[in-house]
Amino acid sequence: MSVILSVENLNVSYGSIHAVKGISFDVNEGEIVTLIGANGAGKSTTLNTISGLLRSKNGSVTFMGENLGRVPPHKIVSRGMALVPEGRRVFLQMTVQENLEMGAYTKGSAGIPADLEKVYGQFPRLKERRRQVAGTLSGGEQQMLAMGRALMSHPRLLMLDEPSMGLAPILVEQIFEIIRKLHKAGSTILLVEQNAQMALSIADRGYVLETGKIVTTGPSGELLASPAIKKAYLGG
Numbered sequence: 001m002s003v004i005l006s007v008e009n010l011n012v013s014y015g016s017i018h019a020v021k022g023i024s025f026d027v028n029e030g031e032i033v034t035l036i037g038a039n040g041a042g043k044s045t046t047l048n049t050i051s052g053l054l055r056s057k058n059g060s061v062t063f064m065g066e067n068l069g070r071v072p073p074h075k076i077v078s079r080g081m082a083l084v085p086e087g088r089r090v091f092l093q094m095t096v097q098e099n100l101e102m103g104a105y106t107k108g109s110a111g112i113p114a115d116l117e118k119v120y121g122q123f124p125r126l127k128e129r130r131r132q133v134a135g136t137l138s139g140g141e142q143q144m145l146a147m148g149r150a151l152m153s154h155p156r157l158l159m160l161d162e163p164s165m166g167l168a169p170i171l172v173e174q175i176f177e178i179i180r181k182l183h184k185a186g187s188t189i190l191l192v193e194q195n196a197q198m199a200l201s202i203a204d205r206g207y208v209l210e211t212g213k214i215v216t217t218g219p220s221g222e223l224l225a226s227p228a229i230k231k232a233y234l235g236g
Contacts (some may be wrong), residue, residue: 001028004157004188005050009059012042018134019045021212027157027190031185034191034199034220036233043192043220046209047161050190051083052066052076061113062158078106080156086165086192088146092135096126099134103152112152119148122181140171149177158182159190162200164198176202196233200224208233 005027012020018066019041025035048054050061052073061068068076073233091099100119104112120127122143129137129192143163150158160179164172176198181201182190193199200206200220208216208229216229224227 001122003027003029004064005190006062006224007046007050007059008062010061011057011059012045012054013057014174017228019212020049020056023207023209023212023214024059025207025214025217027188029156029188030186031201032179032189034189034193034203035209036193036196036199036206038233039194041209041213043209044161045212047083047159047190047192048102051081051159053083063082064096071218074106077153080154081159082150082153082155084143084146084150084161084163085161086161088142089133090137090142090145090149095131095132096137097130098144099149100126100132100152103149106153115152115154119151122151122178122185123148125166138171139167140174143167143171143175144178147182151182155187159192161190161192162194164193164195172198184192196229197224 008024010020010023018054020180023046035046045054049056052071062096063079099118101112122203125141126144126148129141134142137145162174162224165169166177179189189202191199200223203220206220206223206235207214
C-alpha cells in the first residue's frame with residue numbers, strides 16, 4: 001500500500017495552550033485509520049491542521065507527495081482531501097441539494113448531475129429530502145448530508161471529525177455502516193472519534209492521543225484487546 005498522507009512532528013498551540021505536541025503518523029491508500037482519545041486530546045486540532053484551517057509551528061503535512069505547508073484550505077480540497085467537520089456545519093438555510101452542490105465547487109458544474117445521483121445512491125434519505133431545507137433535517141440526516149457534501153469533491157482522502165457526536169445509538173450504527181460501505185467502495189478514511197469501540201471496530205489501525213501526544217498505536221484488533229485501552233476508553 002502506498003502512503004497517501006504523512007504527518008510529521010505537528011505542533012499546534014492556542015495562545016499559551018500547547019494542543020498538539022509533536023505528533024507523527026501515516027495513512028495508506030485504502031485504509032481506515034482512526035485517532036481516538038478523550039475530549040481535549042488534540043484530535044480535532046490535528047484534522048483542522050491537516051486540512052489547512054490551522055497551522056503547525058513546525059513539522060509537515062504531505063499529501064499525495066506534496067507538502068501542504070503553504071497551500072490554502074480551499075486549494076487543499078481541490079488536491080483531493082475533504083473534511084466532514086465536527087458538528088456537521090451544513091448550510092442550514094439551503095436545501096439538501098444546494099448543500100451538495102456546494103461540495104462540488106472545486107469541480108465545475110459539468111459533472112454535478114452525475115455526482116448528485118451517485119451521492120443519492122449512497123444516501124437514499126437525502127434524495128427523498130433533496131428539496132428540504134437542511135435546517136429541518138434530523139441530526140443523523142445532517143451528518144449524512146455533511147458526508148455527501150464532502151464526497152461531491154471526489155476526495156482521495158475523506159476525513160471525518162466525530163461523526164457520531166450527539167446522535168442516538170441507532171443512528172450511530174447507521175453512520176458507521178455508511179462509513180464501512182464508503183470504505184468498501186474504495187474511500188481512504190481518516191476518522192476522529194470519541195466512541196473508541198465503534199471506531200476501532202471498523203478501522204485498520206488506530207492511534208491513541210492523550211493531551212496532544214500519541215501514546216499508543218497499532219492494528220485495531222490489538223488495541224481493542226489491550227487491557228489498558230479497554231480500561232481507559234472502552235469501559236472495560
